[in-house]
Amino acid sequence: MTLFTELRPLSRLAEADAAEDARNEAPAGVRPATEAAATARPVPIAVISTLTIAAIIGLWSLASARGVVSPVFLPSPRQVVIAGYNLIVTGFVDATLFEHVGASLYRIFGALIASVLIGIPAGLAIGTSRLGRGILDPIVEFLRPLPPLAYLPLVIIWVGIGEASKITVIALAMLPSIILSTSAGVRSVSREHVNAARSLGAGPRQILAQVVLPSSVPSILTGIRIALGAGWTTLVAAELVAATSGIGFMIQSAAQFLVTDIVIAGIIVIALIAILLEFLARLLERRLVPWASHR
């Protein structure tokens, strides 16, 4: 190795690199196809979508203004906005909107941590060992198609009505997608990446830690994103059934008193949080694995 340290770099190669880069770029006169298409100027999809939302709100306003539907069933958009404001300021059933949302988020992130801690090792076991696959596959395949609310009553019997039961149910709902995405990531590791490591002196544990795991991270993050979506829908449903706080519980209580404006405001908040969670998960993917699209 001391050989190398005394050697001069091959400076001519730098020029060759520049030449190769230049060849790989498109010639100056060629216009990309997208630019040519832009001259036709079709209406952007975002504009169409915005118009759709505006139309729905418009029809909704019209229907409630004309008294087509009773306000008990369909309060006006204005009432819903006011209800939302009141939720933030004074709250409903002993808690403000943020406290309800906070309770729900606490549950979902608690469940996420639990399911990641269990799911990633389980996925690695399924993806790397026949024994692991043989043991865990039937369990995952049993759990995966089950609607989480089906085992919620059993979980309540086992761990009680408190936070633990909700977190357990959400974690169980999230677990299959995290396990399956981890094992799929492990199985899709490039054979050449593994062989390169072996020929560079890596042992089995090093291959797992230095090649298989990092290579699976994009797939694991996709699994986490899907799990968050599944977890959120399950959480709200679980709160409808058994909770004393949380955004699902808030809607359920409001419905019992026929406070429809709060119900609708709550539904909109649930949708917004779902979108936000998806956005955060995608942001995390871009930040942590910018290389995933360059394999």
Place this chain on the structure above:
Amino acid sequence: MSILSFRDVSLRYPPRPGSRAAGNDRLVLDGINLQVASNELVAIIGRSGSGKTSLLNLAAGFIAPTSGTIAVDGVPIPGPGADRAVVFQDDALYPWLDARDNVAFPLKLKGMPRATRQARAQQLLELVGLGDAGDHHVWELSGGMRQRVGIARALAAEPRFLLLDEPLGALDALTRTRMQEFLLRIQARSGAGAVLITHSIDEALILASRVLVLSPHPGRLTAEIEAGFSAEILAGAATEKVKASPLFKRLHDGLTSLIHSLPNEEAAA
């Protein structure tokens, strides 16, 4: 001086699933005898399907021979190892690591502290003319640059043999010519022996001190040529001039007609 040797090595794959013919297993390599010293570059040429890559995978230890022995200095190889570092055609760099960490990868496996291995990796990057590229993601680099990172990574393992699996096969023609000279010099400097698998007769003649021809179905080493062109280029002769010499042309034509006279994959299938 180390010797990588193949003794009576044969490789047989089980029959393709669904194949009706009983006992129709495929003999890929038959009776391969080969010695490569750690100061030479041996090229193996042959058509696709002749078992070139299988031969390299055997040398790397990725697969085990059906019969025969592969050894380094008389000791049978136990499997893949850092004494035989492979450079792959599609570079097999790790996209989650930057160029420097890719080169430092074998050093990390050895447990070298981060600062030390980064400094060593930087030296190797400078050696391959990529001193400024250490912080770049590998996907930001051109094909030729990536391949040099791959070679630097293999050298970081301080191998006794470099196993080069068509490392220049995916490069454009101009880059490929540059890289051939580069590969020649780097191998001579590294003190490691090399086995180069290639389709290109040109490339084999320029780079190798010996060119072996692998005939297909089953793969057998059928011809061996001593080529001195690499020594001329290392001594300073221009590659283009060497390629224009009558001897180069004669050997090139001879190898071309030899390879064309061998049965090809379509005829055998």
